[in-house]
Amino acid sequence: MPTVLITGGCGYIGSHTAIELMKVGKLDVISIDNHHNSSPEAIDRIEAIAGKRMKNYAIDACDRAAVQEVFEAHPDIVGVIHFAAYKAVGESVEKPLEYYHNNFESLVNMLAACEANGVENFIFSSSCTVYGDIDKLPVTEETPTTEAASPYGNTKLVGERIIQDFIKSTDKVKAIALRYFNPVGADESGLNGEDPINAPNNLVPFITRVASGLLPQLTVFGGDYPTRDGTCIRDYIHVTDISIAHINALDYLLDGKNSSNYERLNLGSGNGVSVLEAINAFEEVSGVKLNYVIGDRRPGDVTQIYSDSSLAKEKLGWVAGRGISEMMASAWKWQLNLNESRAAQEA
Structure with missing residues (x-):
């Protein structure tokens, strides 16, 4: 059966994409994930939801040699969805060399393996960070990319250029870079969600951990930005919507609908939500009052960004279907289930 390889398949977006692919059932799913910031438990969660084991x-x-062995073991791979990367903005400022080594080396290895093994379809997990801190909103694919605000953002910007240059050099691989905005939420079952091994770097895991008593307090990074309430504005998007977009993009390439061998598409809801508005949405759906304080700005954060994703709708037939309340409700359901599971293991 044709197979799709997901790198980072046990991570947050990778595991949800695996679930949605298995639900469709047209492709087998395999993964490369060394659990640097993910748990092997994700494999059990995927199986519990999708009914199949990845x-x-x-x-x-x-x-590179280990990657090549995976491709040789699965000559039926028809596409790669590449998530595997370090992704924390703040940490990338502190550890730039680690980010440049990991994010570039893994990408180059995957592209080389695709070319060497005749795998023609490549989906790259990119980011809105490639646009930097901009004034004209919403962001479209024609918005100029600027100097990235963090080493993490730079790995995505340069990563796209690596893919673009590679595609020009070969007629064997087609690629799409999906520039998505801020994935949040969890599977609607509440059985899979964001569960980083290291300290969480994204807003929603902090919110749910503080709400459940696992962390004492949430720090909002900056309350003096030139926005409607002084906090950063982001385009939050449900992780399941993001996962479906990756599947649609792969189908788009497999069906030969691409207009060129390299394309880039924005994935977002088109709605800017401030950090305080996200907190308020969580409090409304959960009934829990959050303990939070306004702290200093965090290096590498942009003031505000949100997307025009009409091109993704046109090409992939994709729109973000779930709102901020659904994102927060699913994330809270996941956190409660996770807490219960961990408590049972410790009992």
């Missing part, structure tokens, strides 16, 4: 290779995508 084969994961716990190798480092920076190990």
Whole structure:
């Protein structure tokens, strides 16, 4: 059966994409994930929801020989969805060399393996960070990319250029870079969601951990931005919507609908939500009052950004279908289930 390889398949977006692919059932799913910031438990969660078990290779995508062995073991791979990357903005400022090594080396290895093994379709997990801190909103694909505000953002910007240059050099691979905005939420079952091994770097896991008593307090990074309430504005999008977009993009390439061998598309809801508005939405759906304080700005954060994703609708037939309340409700359901599961394990 034709197979799709997901790198970072046990991570947040990768595991949800695996679930949605298995629900469709047209492709087998395998993964490369060394659990640097993910849990092997994700494989069990995927199976519990989708009814199928994903084969994961716990190798480092920076190990070219190990990557090649995976491709040789699965000659039926027809596409790669590349999520595996370090992704924390703040940490990237503190550890730029780690980010440049991991994010570039893993990408180059995957592209080389695709070319060497005749895999023609490549989906790249990019980011709105490639646009930097801009004034003209909403962002379209024609918005100029600027100097990235963080090393993480730069790995996505340069990563796209690596893919673009590679595609020009070969007639064997087609690629789409999906520039998505801020994925949040969890599977509607409440059985899978964001569960980083390291300290969370995204807003919603902080919110749910503070709400459930696992963390004492939430710090909002900056309350003096030139926005309607002084906090950063982001385009939050449900992780399941993001996952479906990756599947649609792969189908788009498999069906030969692409207009060129390299395309880039924005994925967002088109609605800017401030940090305080996100907190308020969580409090409304959960009934829990959050303990939070306004702290200093965080290096690498842009003031506000949100998307025009009409091109994704035109090409992929994709729109973001779930709102901020659904995102927060699903994330809270996941956190409560996770807490219960962990408590049972410790009992």
